[in-house]
Amino acid sequence: MTQTGSASRPAHPPHTTSGPSVSDDPEARPRVVPDPAIRRPHDGAGAGADRLGSSAALFAANADHREVERRLVAAGWTPCGAGDWAIALRSPGGAVAARISPFDPTGPYTAALYREAAHTRQVPVLFEHRRLAGGGDLQVMEWLRPVPEDEAAAFHRAIAAGAAEVAELVRVVRAVHERATRELPWCGPLDTNPSNVMRAADGHLVVADLFYADGPALYETAATRPDLLVARIPEPERRFMTEIPMTSSGPWSPGERAALRAGIAAADVRREVATT
Template sequence: MSEFVSSHIDWPSLNHAEVRQLLEDRGWRLLGSGDWARALVDNSGEVVARISAFEPAYGYFVDLCRRLAGNPWLPRIHLATELEGGGHLALMERLRPRDLDPEGPDAGASIDPLWCDPSDPYLRKLKQELENLDAMNRAEVPWWGGLDLKPDHFMIAADARLKLVDPLYVAGEQLYAAARDNYPEFCRIIPPERHRYLLQIAIFDQPDVAADLPALRQATGLP
């Protein structure tokens, strides 16, 4: 991992596919996919690369992690950079899912009970910062979705601490619909060079969502 953090690679000149190929050529392997990004893990098993072809929200979380560096509820970000065409790369510590009891009180919850604990000053600080950021972005960021604090967004670090990941999001379905229904207006809001690979984000790997691709490609001309 350190070779990438300290290297002189011109990351913004590479797109998401080129970055993934670069990492896989050095032994990184696919770990999983979400709605926006795909995650690769390095040979040590302790560093994850989050690669997105188009990224409207994760940069806000990276900025928060840097601003609150040392807050034990946030992951360590080793490197973060924009990629060609509107993508994003982040190298960070690996976190592992909790084994939530599907029959337990957290099952299906929209927010983790941990979030309501007032006794931890680090958690109080993080909560306030996120709420401030959410309020600001609701007024400024198109298709802003808000805070996403489901129990499975609290994951386990190597030292067994819980950490919060991906708490901020843009409403994807609204964003795709805007691109499909009025692409010129969409381009006015997000210029083409910032969404060149919009239709290559991870969610379109899912069969039910991939069914929307023909209409989106016809409306936008995107690959």
């Protein structure tokens, strides 16, 4: 990401991809092979989903990203990846990954894709999705392994061409993405990052993180036109937008987070005064 050099907005605006960026070491990536206890949706919930349910119950329905991370780590989940928008934790048994974001407007649409396209077996198995307090997002899914870049690129090309083997997936992707672009400010196009294509336990390919917020445009607006930001995204849905990890495009430069928060807070006050 090109540096702006401006103290009024992040020197590295968040990269557009929504998923955690991870180490170049494939074994360090946050989605690896699930154990046999995790079953695909057509096989039933399975013992893995039961274990997941008990873990998800560790935090309250109104928990924010900090509370979720703290509770899961205390329960034995371990860090396994981080990107611009989210961190990833691996379950104690290694079968499940949790993606935790302080602020991710596209999270509900990604979860909708995983659910609505589950019958294609070309998206990850999603065990749990929760919106978190302050605009955060939690996705808990099966653990997958990476694939060679050429194989991933071929899968993306098949999606772009609407090839017969992915026709049903493409139908669902287009429908959900159309909803996202219609309803969501600063929604980006489909993400064709090869790292988004992964392999499930039985060897077949799945695609994740196709939807993302246009980070550079969103954060530049927050810095230079905060009144537009507060008018388009309610405060409860952006409270932690300055707490995204920025692992790939960052880190945040000294003082920029404070300046961004101050600008948004001032715009919130102006909006409140104007509406009272």
